[in-house]
Amino acid sequence: xxxxxxxxxxxxxxFCLLYTACSSAPPPxxxxxxxxxxxxxAETGRKLSATENxxxxxxxxxxxxxxxxxxxxxxxxxxxxxNLAQADRALGELDRACPLxxxxxxxxxxxxxxxxxxxxxxxxxxxxxxxxxxAAVEARFAKLTASPTPDAQPQLQGLFYNELGQWQQRQxxxxxxxxxxxxxxxxxxxxxxxxxxxxxxxxxxxLDEAQHKxxxxxxxxxxxxxxxxxxxxxxxxxASLAGEGRVLxxxxxxxxxxxxxxxxxxxxxxxxxxxxxxxxxxxxLVECLVAQKKTSEANEAQRMLEELCTTGKAKxx
Amino acid sequence: MxxxxxTPELRTRLSHVERAVGVFVVLATLLLLTGxxxxxxxxxxxxxxxxxxxxxxxxLRTGHxxxxxDPVKLMGFDVGTIKRVEAMGPADPYNVFxxxxxxxxxxxxxxxxxxxQVAAADFLGGRYLEVTKGVNGRSTxxxxxxxxxxxxxxxxxxxxxxxxxxxxxxxxxxxPAVTDQLQAMVAKVEAAIPGILGITNRINDVLASANxxxxxxxxxxxxxxxVLTNLAVITSQLRxxxxxxxxxxxxxxxxRQVQTTLASANTTLTSANTTVVTANTNLVEVAxxxxxxxxxVSQITSNLNAQVQANSLILGEISDAVIHTDELIQGLxxxxxxxxxxxxxxxxxxxxxxxxxxxxxR
Numbered sequence: 001x002x003x004x005x006x007x008x009x010x011x012x013x014x015f016c017l018l019y020t021a022c023s024s025a026p027p028p029x030x031x032x033x034x035x036x037x038x039x040x041x042a043e044t045g046r047k048l049s050a051t052e053n054x055x056x057x058x059x060x061x062x063x064x065x066x067x068x069x070x071x072x073x074x075x076x077x078x079x080x081x082x083n084l085a086q087a088d089r090a091l092g093e094l095d096r097a098c099p100l101x102x103x104x105x106x107x108x109x110x111x112x113x114x115x116x117x118x119x120x121x122x123x124x125x126x127x128x129x130x131x132x133x134x135a136a137v138e139a140r141f142a143k144l145t146a147s148p149t150p151d152a153q154p155q156l157q158g159l160f161y162n163e164l165g166q167w168q169q170r171q172x173x174x175x176x177x178x179x180x181x182x183x184x185x186x187x188x189x190x191x192x193x194x195x196x197x198x199x200x201x202x203x204x205x206x207l208d209e210a211q212h213k214x215x216x217x218x219x220x221x222x223x224x225x226x227x228x229x230x231x232x233x234x235x236x237x238x239a240s241l242a243g244e245g246r247v248l249x250x251x252x253x254x255x256x257x258x259x260x261x262x263x264x265x266x267x268x269x270x271x272x273x274x275x276x277x278x279x280x281x282x283x284x285l286v287e288c289l290v291a292q293k294k295t296s297e298a299n300e301a302q303r304m305l306e307e308l309c310t311t312g313k314a315k316x317x
Numbered sequence: 318m319x320x321x322x323x324t325p326e327l328r329t330r331l332s333h334v335e336r337a338v339g340v341f342v343v344l345a346t347l348l349l350l351t352g353x354x355x356x357x358x359x360x361x362x363x364x365x366x367x368x369x370x371x372x373x374x375x376x377l378r379t380g381h382x383x384x385x386x387d388p389v390k391l392m393g394f395d396v397g398t399i400k401r402v403e404a405m406g407p408a409d410p411y412n413v414f415x416x417x418x419x420x421x422x423x424x425x426x427x428x429x430x431x432x433x434q435v436a437a438a439d440f441l442g443g444r445y446l447e448v449t450k451g452v453n454g455r456s457t458x459x460x461x462x463x464x465x466x467x468x469x470x471x472x473x474x475x476x477x478x479x480x481x482x483x484x485x486x487x488x489x490x491x492x493p494a495v496t497d498q499l500q501a502m503v504a505k506v507e508a509a510i511p512g513i514l515g516i517t518n519r520i521n522d523v524l525a526s527a528n529x530x531x532x533x534x535x536x537x538x539x540x541x542x543x544v545l546t547n548l549a550v551i552t553s554q555l556r557x558x559x560x561x562x563x564x565x566x567x568x569x570x571x572x573r574q575v576q577t578t579l580a581s582a583n584t585t586l587t588s589a590n591t592t593v594v595t596a597n598t599n600l601v602e603v604a605x606x607x608x609x610x611x612x613x614v615s616q617i618t619s620n621l622n623a624q625v626q627a628n629s630l631i632l633g634e635i636s637d638a639v640i641h642t643d644e645l646i647q648g649l650x651x652x653x654x655x656x657x658x659x660x661x662x663x664x665x666x667x668x669x670x671x672x673x674x675x676x677x678x679r
Contacts, residue, residue, distance in 0.1 A: 006345070008349055009345045009348060012348060012349055012352045015352065026651070042667045043667065045667075046670075049670060076667075079668065079669050080667075082669040083667075083670050086670050086671075104669070119671045120669065122671050123669075123671050126674050129674075158673070159671055162673045162674070163673075163674070166676045169676065170676075184673075188673075195673075196673045199673040199674070199675055200673065202675050203675060203676050206675075206676050235675070
């Protein structure tokens, strides 16, 4: 008699508790259609950029820019402008990319978004370097080195030092370049950016190569190749193979291995449609084959090189 | 031990314990009753016991596939249930009486010109009632001052308060049963067959005409044989040097060639005759095969039509099932117990893309 109501009470309390707790949460708020469309365009652009479908990416990023502009969402508009410029850069439209990045930088400066502004500046450095606008690059480096570096963002520091190191190397200041690359590598390692660290290592190998420190360069290219292989990064693998082949050729040791590396690099650059890098690899391959007295193969490689140069000129025209 | 044998202190203490137990039992009972009534109320609300309903009825030819408790639909929604399906008397002009109740607010859609449609519900002969929205008539139910009034005279627009026995008649539009439809289809096919047979008869006529033509050609060829014979006689006479043009005009070799040619022409004509006869036979067979194919096609289309007629609502129901399943899953995704199972990977916010560059082509 006593226990029966207790059991009932317990069951009833449990039922009430479960019933209250099991009630469903309300559905999440629905984004306005215009915002959803703009976000969808940006997301599609991101995916297209990730798959290197650049012409489609340009269209989607332009769409995202227009939509964010209509919404007066200047922060996202700046991001879309930046990524549109990167897609243009990948298509070789450097003249279009520069103004877009400037626009993005202006917007970010107005909004006080310092990190994004730094990203814009680094992208501008890369584009201007590609366009061989030496004066513009020099002026930008002068402006950026005078500005406070983004200490809270080691990744941005790494990116900036990587560009600065390459600039110093081009200027022939190898000691400063080495120091800058070290700082870049430290910053990349600190953020756990394995891909960035591998790129900086490749640039350090290139610096050693420029200073004729061939054993060091060979070791670094080998390490870079291993890292790029583990990251499954085709451009990095091709660059490392080419670097290793060049160093072996310059050292005059193990020419068959150098030939293999250069052949593979040239073929990879062909697949990646990087004609300048492919031409450089073919040039080294011709030298390597001549050094091995493989005349017919050297002639064949020379013919491919000339064909590539002719095609490049025709396209340039 | 009797209670009187206890000491006063023990009696007082026992009395307190009994009071406490009594209070606890009363409280527990109250809680139980509260829970039960809450459950009852919630069930009643969920099942729509508190929702006002209006009773309608209609007469049908057959009650096949309809049963009490089946839902009544309006524009695809379940808006009520069938309450009664009864056979009418033997002398009554109507066969089956069907009474159903429509709940608020859907009876507002039912006007005096609304109809009750009976449609096939599944493959097993099930049917359901679907009431149609009114267009030009008067509303069958009106609510005034908290009272519900039912249309009593549509022409005059008179309404009467709804009582327990009030009900409104809606006209039924009963589509024939699937078997009837099939039968009608078979009848149509039967009616169409003479046309098809007419076509085949015409083909037969054409073939017969062709046969006659070929026979005439054969006769012509046979008639040409004496001509050929005469030609042979003429040539033999021509070959004779006496009384004719002589061998100098038609040399021996040309004469032989003419003979050979004529013989070949005769052989060719005979072959052509044989070919035409064979073609005639083949055409007759082809026509017969064509007739069989047409009959099969006719059967297939009639079967297809019957299937489509019987399953006209299946696509809508599949669509409903998909929508309801989606709603169920969306609900489960928000449930406190299950939502952790559905936490998918969300897209990270889009950022400005900058990648470090390897020196080289610059």
